[in-house]
Amino acid sequence: MIRPLVKVLYADRNIRYWFCQLVGWLGYSVGTFLTITLADDNVSWVHLGHIAMSALLGIATTWPLRRIYRTTFESSLGIRILVAVLAVIFFSAVWTVLRIEVFAWLVHEPPLWSEANYWYFGSLFVFLSWTLLYYCIKYYDLLIAEHQKLLEESSEKKAEQMRRFQAEAQAHDAQLKMLHYQLAPHFLFNTLNAIKALVRLGETSQAQKMIQLLGDFLRHALEQDAVESVSLDQEMESLLLYLSIEEARFEDRLSLEIDIDPATRSARVPALLLQPIIENSMKYAISASEKGGTLSITSQLRGDQLYLEVTDTGPGMIMDSEEKSRGIGLQNVRDRLQTLYGDQHEIKLSDNSPSGLRVSITLPFQNAITQNPTATNPEKVFA
Numbered sequence: 066m067i068r069p070l071v072k073v074l075y076a077d078r079n080i081r082y083w084f085c086q087l088v089g090w091l092g093y094s095v096g097t098f099l100t101i102t103l104a105d106d107n108v109s110w111v112h113l114g115h116i117a118m119s120a121l122l123g124i125a126t127t128w129p130l131r132r133i134y135r136t137t138f139e140s141s142l143g144i145r146i147l148v149a150v151l152a153v154i155f156f157s158a159v160w161t162v163l164r165i166e167v168f169a170w171l172v173h174e175p176p177l178w179s180e181a182n183y184w185y186f187g188s189l190f191v192f193l194s195w196t197l198l199y200y201c202i203k204y205y206d207l208l209i210a211e212h213q214k215l216l217e218e219s220s221e222k223k224a225e226q227m228r229r230f231q232a233e234a235q236a237h238d239a240q241l242k243m244l245h246y247q248l249a250p251h252f253l254f255n256t257l258n259a260i261k262a263l264v265r266l267g268e269t270s271q272a273q274k275m276i277q278l279l280g281d282f283l284r285h286a287l288e289q290d291a292v293e294s295v296s297l298d299q300e301m302e303s304l305l306l307y308l309s310i311e312e313a314r315f316e317d318r319l320s321l322e323i324d325i326d327p328a329t330r331s332a333r334v335p336a337l338l339l340q341p342i343i344e345n346s347m348k349y350a351i352s353a354s355e356k357g358g359t360l361s362i363t364s365q366l367r368g369d370q371l372y373l374e375v376t377d378t379g380p381g382m383i384m385d386s387e388e389k390s391r392g393i394g395l396q397n398v399r400d401r402l403q404t405l406y407g408d409q410h411e412i413k414l415s416d417n418s419p420s421g422l423r424v425s426i427t428l429p430f431q432n433a434i435t436q437n438p439t440a441t442n443p444e445k446v447f448a
Contacts, residue, residue, distance in 0.1 A: 078206075082131065085202070090120040093191065111171045118167045119160075126160045127195055134199060149196050157188035164188075228404050235401045236336050259314045275313045282306040294333040294405075296433035297364060297371075301325065304343055304362070311347055318357025329364040332371045333431040335401050341394030342375045342424050350379025350421060358421070371430045378421040395424075402426070 094116050130152055137148045161184045169176040256279055263272035285306050301323075312319050339362070350358045358378035365372040395414075402410045410428050417423040 085198075086124055086127070089195070089198070090123050093123065094120045115164075115168050115171055118171075119164050122163045122167070123160060123191070126156050126163070127192070130156060130192075130196070131199070134196075134203075138203065149200075153189065153192045153196055157185060157192045160192070161185045161188045231404050232335065232401055235397065235404065256310060256314060271313070275310065278306065278310050278313065282310055294431075294433075295336045296330065297325070297332045297334055298330045300334050300336070300339060301362075303337065304339055307340070307343070308360075311351070315351060315357055318354075319351055320357070320359040322359060322361040324361070324363045326365050328366040329371055329430075331433045332364075332366075332428075333433045334371070334373075334428065335405055338398060338401070338426070339373065339375060341398055345394050346375060346377040346379065346422070350377035354379065366430060367427075369430050371428045373426040373428070374423065376417045376421060376423045378417065381416045381420055381422045398426075402428070 097116050097119070098113070133148065133152055134145075137145055140148075161181060165176045165178065165181065165184060256275070260272050260275050260279075263269075263275065285303065308321060312321060343360070343362075346360050351360065361374070361376045363372075363374040363376075365374075399412060402412060406428060410426070412427075413423075413425045415423045415425070
């Protein structure tokens with residue numbers, strides 16, 4: 066019974082105001098009866114009626130006070146104090162006159178103006194108390210609202226922190242999966258076999274180049290910190306270390322087309338964002354085809370959006386489900402983007418013309434705080 070009433074009082078200020086008015090003036094009536102009427106042994110219907118009428122007149126007289134205080138509440142402290150003092154003086158006088166006139170009407174005698182000072186002093190105390198209680202409740206409401214706001218902000222910060230922790234955990238997970246996929250025996254064996262074949266053919270310089278590329282890639286994969294986001298240049302640096310090895314291994318079977326808009330190089334992207342997508346293309350479009358294929362990476366700045374696109378010339382979306390055809394790599398990308406950007410991102414899978422798969426990603430464009438000065442230039446790597 067009490068809890069629903071408290072909820073209603075906190076939910077609606079008007080209901081709470083009138084509830085406080087009724088309780089307060091009821092308390093005034095009981096206090097007046099006990100301290101004056103009963104103490105002076107003047108218990109009669111006239112005095113009881115005067116107490117009740119005084120309470121009703123008090124409710125009516127203090128109603129304009131609420132509007133005045135609400136209007137001046139946003140003013141400076143000095144103006145509020147001045148308004149409160151003048152209002153208490155004026156409305157106390159109004160209430161005093163009304164009480165004297167009502168008492169004279171009830172007893173059928175002339176008004177007791179000779180006792181006006183005594184009545185007015187009591188009115189000042191009542192209206193000053195009413196004003197103090199009003200402002201106490203008002204400031205308590207502000208305190209509760211501010212506390213609620215701080216709780217909401219704290220909750221939002223905690224939620225944002227949790228999203229960042231999840232994104233970082235997923236980034237580390239992506240890094241581990243990169244090591245799992247790319248450092249798997251078949252990857253190392255294929256690379257080492259390619260180096261062995263080059264040595265047998267006497268192409269020692271090319272073999273040394275592949276060994277150097279493999280060493281750089283292993284060091285980069287093991288040392289890279291999978292942070293929440295990096296510049297697009299840094300993301301491309303990771304990809305190019307991997308692709309340079311694959312290009313040397315597949316030779317003419319792998320054709321690369323890289324078109325990175327200079328305006329997007331400093332854009333922040335989740336670390337290892339494109340790695341799972343490129344791995345899928347190498348697996349399903351290049352390695353699975355005797356003729357190999359073409360892999361394209363494109364970035365564009367479209368208004369305040371960063372547009373990334375990876376296309377290949379493989380079989381495309383010919384399987385029953387894109388999830389089955391592209392495995393957990395794309396699911397990892399989807400989960401990380403949803404965690405970091407919510408509804409502010411878009412990822413689409415579609416068939417590439419004339420064949421293959423097109424993966425397009427749209428993100429809010431955010432400039433990196435610092436740009437990696439040693440990031441590899443894609444045009445120089447594949448010149």
